[in-house]
Amino acid sequence: MVHSDETGWREDGVNGYIWSFSTPDVRYYTYRKSRGSVVVKEVLSDEFGGALVTDFYAAYNFYLGPKQRCWVHLGRDLESLVEKNPDLPEVAVWVDVVMDIYHRARETTRKNYRPLERSRLKVEFEKELLELCKPYVGLKSAPERVLAERMTNFISELFVFVADSRVPSENNAAERAIRPAVVARKISGGTRSERGSKTSSILRSLFETWNLQGLNTIDACRSMLSSHSL
Secondary structure, eight states, rough: EEEEEEEEETTTTTTEOOOOOOOOSOOOEEESOSHHHHHHHHSSSOOOOEEEEEOOOGGGGGGOEEEEEOOOOOHHHHHHHHHHHTHHHHHHHHHHHHHHHHHHHGGGSSSOOOHHEEEEHHHHHHHHHHHGGGGGGTTTTOOHHHHHHHHTTHHHHHHHHHHHHTTOOOHHHHHHHHHHHHHHHHHHOOOOOOOHHHHHHHHHHHHHHHHTOOOOOOHHHHHHHHHHHH
8 A cells, every 4th residue: 555645845936745655664755846646647656556545635536446535634624623613513413423433444443354244344334424424415504514525525435444454544654754844844945956856855765764664774874875886
């Protein structure tokens, strides 16, 4: 599986984006002026057929393989919905039921179900969530409408983690991967040239991968340079 995320980055004062693509043992970064799906298509090879774990950003929609959308992002938006509607207790009740479905789905990952049973459970959770969202779809006066419609539109991408317990239900790995770039942006303001952006992305890919693999980054860098010099 691959986790992906992106964040703003300025090159010579012009807005662009740092993209991160992470597996359990590799982190890859690239700078692009675009925030469109063309970047994802460039990075993911045609041979990649695994699960793509992301937030709900539309740039990832084109991928036809299994996609798991982040429940942490969804959970934050559900919490925000409750905070914005303190005088509507029914909204809080609805959110609690949505999250109960999610927590019950998470419990399945701790049990030894067979693949066919996992597929059946995925369908059951999808049906249950759809029924919960159905009354609010298209109902403009309902505070729940926007999130109900989002969950309906992405229903096939919300419970992939039930069908395959190796896939996480959230995109925390991508957020951890992108955080160093966010910190660097705040300190430096970005890069000054195309070459600087490329060099920064390469170095970040190397050092973050070594760090993810539990290696001493200085020793790993020294070993790479020594091997290259030979």
